[in-house]
Amino acid sequence: MDLSFTPEQSAFRDEVRAWIREAMPPRIREKAAVDGHFEHDEIMEWHRILHGKGWVAPHWPAEWGGAKLDVTRRFILTEELELAGAPALSPFGLMMVGPLILQFGSDAQRKRFLPKILAGEEVWCQGYSEPNAGSDLASLKLSAEPDGKGNYVLNGQKTWTTYAQYADWIFVLTRTDKTAKKQSGISFFLVDMKTPGVTARPTLTIAGTPAFCDTFFENVVVPAENLVGPLHGGWTLAKALLGHERTYIAAVGLSTRTLRRVKQIAAATKERGVPLIDVPAWRARIARMEIELWALKMANYRAIASAELGHAPGPESSILKIRGSEIMQQMYELAMDVMGHDALSWHNTPGTIPEAEASVPPQFNYARAASIYGGSNEIQKNVIAKAILGLPS
Amino acid sequence: MNFDLTPDQKLLESTMASFLKKESPVSRFRALREDPVGYSKSLWKTMAELGWIGLAFPESAGGLGGSFVDVAILLEQFGAGLVPEPFVASVLAAGTAILRAGSAEQHEAYLAPLIAGDTTLALAWAERGGRYDPTWVETTATKQGDAYVLQGEKIFVQNGHAADVLVVSARTAGTPGDTDGISLFVLPRETEGLRVTPVNTMDGQKAATITLAGVVVPAASRLGPEGAAAPVLDEIMDLGAAAACAEGLGVMRASLAMTVDYLKTREQFGVKIGTFQALQHRAVDMFIRTELAKSTSILASVKVSDPDPAERRFAVSAAKVELAICGRYVTQQAIQLHGGIGITDEHDIGLYFKRMHVLNALFGDEEHHLARFGAQPAF
Numbered sequence: 001m002d003l004s005f006t007p008e009q010s011a012f013r014d015e016v017r018a019w020i021r022e023a024m025p026p027r028i029r030e031k032a033a034v035d036g037h038f039e040h041d042e043i044m045e046w047h048r049i050l051h052g053k054g055w056v057a058p059h060w061p062a063e064w065g066g067a068k069l070d071v072t073r074r075f076i077l078t079e080e081l082e083l084a085g086a087p088a089l090s091p092f093g094l095m096m097v098g099p100l101i102l103q104f105g106s107d108a109q110r111k112r113f114l115p116k117i118l119a120g121e122e123v124w125c126q127g128y129s130e131p132n133a134g135s136d137l138a139s140l141k142l143s144a145e146p147d148g149k150g151n152y153v154l155n156g157q158k159t160w161t162t163y164a165q166y167a168d169w170i171f172v173l174t175r176t177d178k179t180a181k182k183q184s185g186i187s188f189f190l191v192d193m194k195t196p197g198v199t200a201r202p203t204l205t206i207a208g209t210p211a212f213c214d215t216f217f218e219n220v221v222v223p224a225e226n227l228v229g230p231l232h233g234g235w236t237l238a239k240a241l242l243g244h245e246r247t248y249i250a251a252v253g254l255s256t257r258t259l260r261r262v263k264q265i266a267a268a269t270k271e272r273g274v275p276l277i278d279v280p281a282w283r284a285r286i287a288r289m290e291i292e293l294w295a296l297k298m299a300n301y302r303a304i305a306s307a308e309l310g311h312a313p314g315p316e317s318s319i320l321k322i323r324g325s326e327i328m329q330q331m332y333e334l335a336m337d338v339m340g341h342d343a344l345s346w347h348n349t350p351g352t353i354p355e356a357e358a359s360v361p362p363q364f365n366y367a368r369a370a371s372i373y374g375g376s377n378e379i380q381k382n383v384i385a386k387a388i389l390g391l392p393s
Numbered sequence: 394m395n396f397d398l399t400p401d402q403k404l405l406e407s408t409m410a411s412f413l414k415k416e417s418p419v420s421r422f423r424a425l426r427e428d429p430v431g432y433s434k435s436l437w438k439t440m441a442e443l444g445w446i447g448l449a450f451p452e453s454a455g456g457l458g459g460s461f462v463d464v465a466i467l468l469e470q471f472g473a474g475l476v477p478e479p480f481v482a483s484v485l486a487a488g489t490a491i492l493r494a495g496s497a498e499q500h501e502a503y504l505a506p507l508i509a510g511d512t513t514l515a516l517a518w519a520e521r522g523g524r525y526d527p528t529w530v531e532t533t534a535t536k537q538g539d540a541y542v543l544q545g546e547k548i549f550v551q552n553g554h555a556a557d558v559l560v561v562s563a564r565t566a567g568t569p570g571d572t573d574g575i576s577l578f579v580l581p582r583e584t585e586g587l588r589v590t591p592v593n594t595m596d597g598q599k600a601a602t603i604t605l606a607g608v609v610v611p612a613a614s615r616l617g618p619e620g621a622a623a624p625v626l627d628e629i630m631d632l633g634a635a636a637a638c639a640e641g642l643g644v645m646r647a648s649l650a651m652t653v654d655y656l657k658t659r660e661q662f663g664v665k666i667g668t669f670q671a672l673q674h675r676a677v678d679m680f681i682r683t684e685l686a687k688s689t690s691i692l693a694s695v696k697v698s699d700p701d702p703a704e705r706r707f708a709v710s711a712a713k714v715e716l717a718i719c720g721r722y723v724t725q726q727a728i729q730l731h732g733g734i735g736i737t738d739e740h741d742i743g744l745y746f747k748r749m750h751v752l753n754a755l756f757g758d759e760e761h762h763l764a765r766f767g768a769q770p771a772f
Contacts, residue, residue, distance in 0.1 A: 001395065001396060001397075001398075001462050001691065001694070001695050002394060002395045003394060003396075003691075003692065003695050003696075004394065005394065072394065280764070283764075283767040284760070284763045284764060284767060286767070287714075287763045287764075287766045287767040287772060288714065288718075288763055290711075290766075290772070291689075291711045291714045291715055291763075291766060292685075292715070292718070294689060294692070294711050294715075295685040295686075295688050295689045295711075295715045296685070296688075298688035298689055298691065298692050299684055299685060299688040301394055301396070301688075302396045302688060302691070304394065305394040305395055305396045305397075306396065306397075308394070309395070309397065315680070315684060316684050316687075316688065319680075319681045319684050319685070322681060323681060323685070378674070381673065381674045381677040381678075382670070382673070382674075384677045384680065385673035385674070385676060385677050388680065389653050389673075389676055389677065389680060390653070390657070391653065391656060391657065391667040391668070391673050391676065392657065392665050392667050392668050393668060
């Protein structure tokens with residue numbers, strides 16, 4: 001048993017931390033200091049800075065621009081970026097469609113799409129969910145029919161297409177065979193958002209920011225070369241995504257950062273003249289939350305160490321998504337409770353509540369998404385019940 | 394980082410598991426609940442011959458020089474099989490007190506027979522007014538020539554009912570709660586004036602109330618320098634808490650396994666109840682809690698030997714809190730998913746529930762360790 005990072009890994013952590021401090025432009029740094037909301041152009045600016053360093057897609061193979069970092073260093077990089085409050089990059093190209101094109105795409109598709117994802121020249125969004133296909137994703141209806149001229153014509157609607165309003169491309173699961181069993185009639189297409197007939201309509205989230213879109217397809221013509229993987233074989237791609245990069249999903253860096261903010265707010269907030277952090281009941285509640293985060297962190301470390309040794313993902317890795325989202329939500333909830341009346345403030349002019357608190361109410365709201373996206377926690381539990389506990393269906 | 398057991402540790406684990414499965418099925422513990430000692434002195438001797446007791450002691454004291462991780466492997470098996478032999482009381486509590494504070498002569502006199510499996514020990518530290526604080530010592534040791542006179546009462550002394558030798562904390566100076574002024578004394582069971590009243594504990598095991606009514610002990614029975622025992626007791630609290638985490642993990646694993654088996658066999662409404670999503674998700678929550686407790690138990694097992702006491706306290710208190718949260722959830726839900734049969738004394742699941750509750754209280758409960766965690770510099 002060895003719970004410590006090697007001197008080389010610790011040196012890498014120092015290197016990452018120092019680089020972030022140097023590389024972060026002043027405007028982004030100011031927002032990061034208060035966990036402010038990053039606009040799309042700021043996120044893409046940070047994307048290009050990370051790309052310049054070669055760290056934008058550390059999990060990609062080196063020949064496609066990956067960073068040649070092992071599992072532990074990738075974790076350290078992710079954790080440090082989260083700890084620094086750096087803008088979270090759009091995951092749709094780097095984490096989702098990129099790895100799928102690598103695994104299932106043709107060489108021509110790899111050459112066409114991967115370099116532009118890497119450089120941040122093309123922004124992607126994800127077209128999976130539909131109004132009537134959420135957790136039951138395989139019942140999706142967006143139809144793709146051949147037009148006899150080497151194209152497919154798409155008709156239907158996708159929903160919760162986060163940041164579609166900024167996207168150049170969308171990857172969609174479509175229905176190509178209406179007669180087959182529902183999982184067997186699905187195909188995976190890449191669609192240029194500028195194609196006539198594609199409309200993205202943003203909707204406000206409960207955080208008060210326009211993250212989601214409804215995306216409509218009306219006679220959208222897509223060349224057959226944009227099909228990834230076999231025709232009617234899209235479900236394999238949809239499932240493959242769930243197995244990617246689970247080791248980094250727990251967001252322990254982000255929750256550690258939020259814990260620091262909780263302590264910062266609790267030290268500055270007084271009740272009858274006493275800082276909350278010194279009130280035993282509050283201190284115990286914060287301690288309990290920190291301990292729960294430690295438990296998650298240790299489970300995450302177990303998963304990383306196991307992957308580093310080349311073992312197949314163990315049972316501990318299956319809990320990271322569920323527990324990571326729960327902890328993230330509870331951490332924001334604790335921050336809200338510590339804030340007292342200040343937690344009631346909603347997008348007011350700066351200075352209405354202390355700067356350190358201003359980002360908490362919207363994040364508390366948006367954090368509810370964490371237990372829904374990427375396969376809701378209930379779906380995750382269905383999977384664990386069958387795959388790990390062997391319970392009957 | 395590496396969380397894998399070494400090949401030697403894996404061998405140790407499988408040897409321990411198969412030995413205990415054969416020699417200590419839960420039915421053995423069931424029968425021992427009625428026994429005045431509550432465990433088997435001959436099995437204790439066998440455990441010593443297998444080297445399990447020596448594992449926790451350095452070679453310089455006649456042990457095998459194992460790590461706490463080795464000890465945790467053993468204790469997890471104890472938890473899974475409800476093994477009642479007094480390893481924690483004898484070895485980690487009283488044994489560590491003698492090891493840390495005692496002289497070479499005292500090691501020879503008390504640790505050698507322990508490691509050989511010929512004796513068991515107990516550490517009498519808890520007092521009625523002090524809850525889980527080992528510095529709350531009202532028991533006094535008054536110097537009288539070349540002797541001390543001990544006066545006071547110790548409660549819920551683990552293995553106190555059957556130990557051959559007791560280690561007792563008493564105040565040679567200061568007032569309850571002071572770190573300075575606590576001394577340890579080693580007393581053979583037959584010492585005059587030492588009264589041992591056996592006490593049953595909820596989990597079917599036994600402890601004792603120890604009354605010291607003017608017990609005269611020679612100065613040579615003091616362990617280490619006078620008044621300096623607090624750091625040793627603080628370390629023992631952490632060893633005990635880390636041990637509870639390891640044993641509790643075994644309790645949780647067994648409870649989860651029994652519950653999942655039950656869900657796969659029990660039928661209602663014409664189907665296996667394990668097909669019901671409400672119950673599946675509950676079982677998954679039990680699984681998640683078991684994995685989390687395992688993660689912090691590993692943290693405690695490694696950090697309990699850290700030379701920096703602050704690091705040690707921080708990790709062990711975190712693990713003990715997590716044990717309480719997870720252990721409570723897993724064993725309570727284990728009973729719930731068993732339904733009515735889970736409430737009967739006849740079914741084993743209730744024994745695990747009770748053991749878990751006792752482990753949560755021993756060496757500091759959730760509130761105690763929350764406060765301790767929050768008081769560490771790293772917080």
